[in-house]
Amino acid sequence: MLTDQEVSHIAKLARIELTDALRERMKKDLSSVLDYIAVLEKADTTGVEPLYQVTGLQNRTRPDEHRGDFPMDTALFSRLVEQAPEHEGRFVKVKAVKRT
Numbered sequence: 001m002l003t004d005q006e007v008s009h010i011a012k013l014a015r016i017e018l019t020d021a022l023r024e025r026m027k028k029d030l031s032s033v034l035d036y037i038a039v040l041e042k043a044d045t046t047g048v049e050p051l052y053q054v055t056g057l058q059n060r061t062r063p064d065e066h067r068g069d070f071p072m073d074t075a076l077f078s079r080l081v082e083q084a085p086e087h088e089g090r091f092v093k094v095k096a097v098k099r100t
Contacts, residue, residue, distance in 0.1 A: 001031045015100065 002010075007027045011018045018026060070076065077090070086093040 002027050002034070 004023065004027065007018070007023055007030065010030065011023075011026070081087050081090055081092060084092040
């Protein structure tokens with residue numbers, strides 16, 4: 001069973017606040033998950049190939065190349081920047097991003 005201190009540390013890493021009731025629930029639930037992982041670690045997987053996914057689907061991607069759909073020139077660039085709610089010169093102004 002996880003300790004209150006361990007659950008508090010996990011909550012801090014996840015950047016979430018826990019009430020006392022939720023802390024107790026998380027302690028029980030996380031301990032249950034870790035106990036199940038301990039059971040899985042005992043399984044003999046000798047000779048078993050790693051399984052990365054089960055559907056067989058693969059990502060279909062295209063090369064990241066300029067296709068020339070919209071040739072960028074100064075007129076188009078200016079029109080795009082001017083559509084922003086706030087801009088300064090050739091830059092779009094956005095709200096500051098706060099680091100936590």
